[in-house]
Amino acid sequence: MADGTPPPDPAGPEPGPKGQPDPVGPAPSVRPFLVTAGRVAADADGRSMPVETQVVATTEGIDALDRLAFERHDIVAVCRLPQSIAEIAARLRLHLNVVRVLAEDLRAAGQLTVHVPDSGVVHDASVLRRVIEGLRAIPDSRGVTP
Amino acid sequence: MTTTEPATVRPPLPVKMVIAGGFGVGKTTAVGSISEIEPLTTEAAITEVAAGVDDLTHTPRKTTTTVAMDFGCLTIDPTLKLYLFGTPGQERFGFMWDDIVEGAVGGLVIVDTRRLDDCYAAVDYFEHRGIPFAVAANAFDGKVEHTLEELRWALDVTDGVPVVVFDARERASVRDALLVVLELALTRTGE
Numbered sequence: 001m002a003d004g005t006p007p008p009d010p011a012g013p014e015p016g017p018k019g020q021p022d023p024v025g026p027a028p029s030v031r032p033f034l035v036t037a038g039r040v041a042a043d044a045d046g047r048s049m050p051v052e053t054q055v056v057a058t059t060e061g062i063d064a065l066d067r068l069a070f071e072r073h074d075i076v077a078v079c080r081l082p083q084s085i086a087e088i089a090a091r092l093r094l095h096l097n098v099v100r101v102l103a104e105d106l107r108a109a110g111q112l113t114v115h116v117p118d119s120g121v122v123h124d125a126s127v128l129r130r131v132i133e134g135l136r137a138i139p140d141s142r143g144v145t146p
Numbered sequence: 147m148t149t150t151e152p153a154t155v156r157p158p159l160p161v162k163m164v165i166a167g168g169f170g171v172g173k174t175t176a177v178g179s180i181s182e183i184e185p186l187t188t189e190a191a192i193t194e195v196a197a198g199v200d201d202l203t204h205t206p207r208k209t210t211t212t213v214a215m216d217f218g219c220l221t222i223d224p225t226l227k228l229y230l231f232g233t234p235g236q237e238r239f240g241f242m243w244d245d246i247v248e249g250a251v252g253g254l255v256i257v258d259t260r261r262l263d264d265c266y267a268a269v270d271y272f273e274h275r276g277i278p279f280a281v282a283a284n285a286f287d288g289k290v291e292h293t294l295e296e297l298r299w300a301l302d303v304t305d306g307v308p309v310v311v312f313d314a315r316e317r318a319s320v321r322d323a324l325l326v327v328l329e330l331a332l333t334r335t336g337e
Contacts, residue, residue, distance in 0.1 A: 048245065050160075050162070050248055050249045051162075051190070051217075051229075051231065051245070051246055052160035052161075052162045052229045052249070053160070054157035054158065054160055055157075056155045056157050081155070082155055082157030082158065084160060084219075084229060086186070086188055086215075086217055086229070086231070087186060087219075089188040089189075090186035090187055090188040090217075091186070095189065096188060096189065096190055096245075115157050117159060117160050117249060119249050121159065122159065122160075122161055122162075122249060122251060123251060123331075123335065124335070125332055125335040125336075125337035127159065127161065127226070128161075128251065128328055128331055128332045128335065129332065130222060130223070130226055131161050131222055131226065131228055131251075131328055132325060132328045132329065132332065134220075134222030134223065134226065134228075135220075135222075135228070135321055135324060135325055135328070136321075136325065138180075138220070138317070138321060139317075140316075140317060140318035140321075141316075141317050141318065
């Protein structure tokens with residue numbers, strides 16, 4: 001990580017003193033706006049990528065890992081599997097808006113693909129029905145195979 | 147989906163629901179009960195409008211603060227993934243969650259029946275934004291303080307808003323509460 005702290009456990013936040021997940025993590029020694037060179041995440045309309053936007057590393061991105069540093073490296077590395085903007089922020093302990101700005105940079109460089117969900121598709125009745133059917137199919141409790 | 151370059155891996159379509167409510171009502175517990183991953187935490191920006199007005203200008207004071215946001219997910223199938231975002235409501239503040247809620251298919255407002263006041267901001271928000279939502283009274287220690295009718299009266303929600311009792315610790319109970327919201331969202335599509 002850019003501030004010299006060891007990378008976080010990819011499985012989630014480390015437990016705090018009381019065994020609870022640390023809600024915030026260590027204070028970053030690098031300010032978010034320095035990481036993004038002062039840029040902010042919203043576009044001209046003031047809208048920003050939804051937190052569930054999916055991000056995936058490209059082959060070019062994986063090949064370029066050795067040349068990427070700090071947050072950019074970490075983002076491409078964690079996106080070998082599709083991740084949401086929110087998951088990237090949580091796993092790497094980065095501010096959501098830092099992830100938004102850097103993901104857009106890496107997309108422009110061909111190192112990530114960014115899939116902003118189409119609101120019309122997400123709210124379509126057929127999609128809602130699939131979610132309903134999928135939820136109904138999950139077992140009542142864990143440890144029981146469906 | 148908007149694909150800007152040929153994808154190396156095709157990601158799932160993310161469907162987002164928001165779990166709202168006051169501090170300590172069981173949002174993270176509910177997310178954890180149904181999520182396939184341990185709930186993750188990140189910080190989100192929230193614009194707060196203070197309840198009072200500035201003495202000099204008579205305009206609401208507006209500040210942006212960051213709040214911890216817990217979330218989890220559930221893979222429906224390889225092409226579809228449900229995301230659940232737990233978002234705190236702030237006592238005494240109106241607030242804007244647009245950064246988190248934009249695009250959500252529905253919301254679940256969790257209430258502790260001993261502290262109903264904590265949920266009003268979330269109820270108002272979803273009503274104002276026209277987002278399908280249900281109110282779920284969390285049965286602490288297996289019981290709630292009021293009947294559903296008393297709750298509905300106290301919350302002053304419209305007839306179209308489902309009110310249910312659930313247990314945030316029980317996976318089946320959380321699942322069924324989410325299904326109530328999704329069925330409502332489906333009804334709104336008119337199909």
